Amino acid sequence: MGKNRSYLLRTYAKINLCLDVLFKRPDGFHEIDSLFQNVSLHDDLEVRFVHGQGRIFVESNVKIDGNILLKVWDLIKPSELDCYVRLEKKIPMGAGLGGGSSNAGGFLALLATHGLISWEKATQIAPLVGSDVPFFLCGGTAIVGGRGEQLSHVDPLLGYKLDVIKPDYSISTKEAYAKLRPELFGKAPLKASQLYEAFKSRDWQAIKLGVYNVFEYIVPEELRQEIEAFRKEYPAALTGSGSAYFVLRDGGNYEFVHKAWEVES
Ligand SMILES: C[C@](O)(CO)[C@H](O)COP(=O)(O)OP(=O)(O)OC[C@H]1O[C@@H](n2ccc(N)nc2=O)[C@H](O)[C@@H]1O
Numbered sequence: 230m231g232k233n234r235s236y237l238l239r240t241y242a243k244i245n246l247c248l249d250v251l252f253k254r255p256d257g258f259h260e261i262d263s264l265f266q267n268v269s270l271h272d273d274l275e276v277r278f279v280h281g282q283g284r285i286f287v288e289s290n291v292k293i294d295g296n297i298l299l300k301v302w303d304l305i306k307p308s309e310l311d312c313y314v315r316l317e318k319k320i321p322m323g324a325g326l327g328g329g330s331s332n333a334g335g336f337l338a339l340l341a342t343h344g345l346i347s348w349e350k351a352t353q354i355a356p357l358v359g360s361d362v363p364f365f366l367c368g369g370t371a372i373v374g375g376r377g378e379q380l381s382h383v384d385p386l387l388g389y390k391l392d393v394i395k396p397d398y399s400i401s402t403k404e405a406y407a408k409l410r411p412e413l414f415g416k417a418p419l420k421a422s423q424l425y426e427a428f429k430s431r432d433w434q435a436i437k438l439g440v441y442n443v444f445e446y447i448v449p450e451e452l453r454q455e456i457e458a459f460r461k462e463y464p465a466a467l468t469g470s471g472s473a474y475f476v477l478r479d480g481g482n483y484e485f486v487h488k489a490w491e492v493e494s
């Protein structure tokens with residue numbers, strides 16, 4: 230890692246093309262079966278490293294208490310460098326789009342790519358920061374299990390466009406999981422691997438059947454009906470634990486992308 234180096238880091242949002250919860254684990258987390266997909270909605274970070282004493286300074290265009298980047302830095306603590314970050318948030322927060330997880334994963338990948346930490350260390354740290362963070366170390370398209378740390382990266386799905394709609398309230402992921410009742414577990418029409426094959430073969434009927442999110446059973450009824458209305462014509466579902474949802478259709482404002490981050494130095 231060069232001592233005084235500046236980087237432009239772009240980190241992409243994710244959607245869950247399907248998200249099923251299979252059971253509650255002994256550790257209190259839930260076993261998921263999900264197809265993760267990065268999309269072109271993104272945040273931009275200017276990251277500068279200077280000779281220093283292990284401090285990090287983050288400024289952002291939106292107020293964020295307890296920025297996840299501080300959590301990442303605390304797990305690394307390089308004694309001879311200071312880090313300055315200017316964060317331009319465009320991914321709606323608390324929306325199920327993985328905005329914070331994406332910033333964290335991209336930041337870890339930048340640190341590994343530029344020699345401050347090993348990739349092995351980045352892979353060890355990611356799940357400690359958040360369940361979605363391991364996906365964002367590489368990103369693109371992945372079949373995800375476990376808490377979110379069991380990743381099967383697959384050939385990227387490209388050529389799909391979507392709209393992302395963010396109702397004006399956010400949902401706590403913790404509270405959403407706590408509301409899930411066991412009778413809702415394992416009800417997805419297709420497994421994530423089957424839905425992936427449907428996207429690969431552009432089987433629109435199977436895609437419409439398999440695009441699913443268990444959290445739609447516990448969000449406010451008006452939001453569920455809003456999504457159902459789109460689902461009459463397009464594949465549509467909540468992403469993450471919400472409150473954002475996506476509608477897959479030509480002419481959408483965003484598109485699938487094959488990576489979670491990119492860096493210009
Ligand atoms: C809903 C998803 O976004 C789907 O991609 C993820 O499962 C959640 O990922 P995340 O926001 O990074 O979640 P974390 O910040 O790690 O966890 C927040 C809280 O959600 C619950 N949680 C999270 C992930 C998981 N597989 N099971 C859980 O029960 C736990 O109570 C946890 O304390």
Ligand SMILES: Nc1ncnc2c1ncn2[C@@H]1O[C@H](COP(=O)(O)OP(=O)(O)OP(=O)(O)O)[C@@H](O)[C@H]1O
Binds near residue numbers: 322329332
């Ligand atoms: N860099 C960051 N970007 C966005 N949120 C952050 C960041 N750092 C900390 N947070 C906090 O994390 C919370 C969740 O943010 P995030 O955007 O990751 O939610 P999300 O889109 O629901 O993610 P996920 O899909 O992983 O649940 C935010 O409400 C915010 O308070």
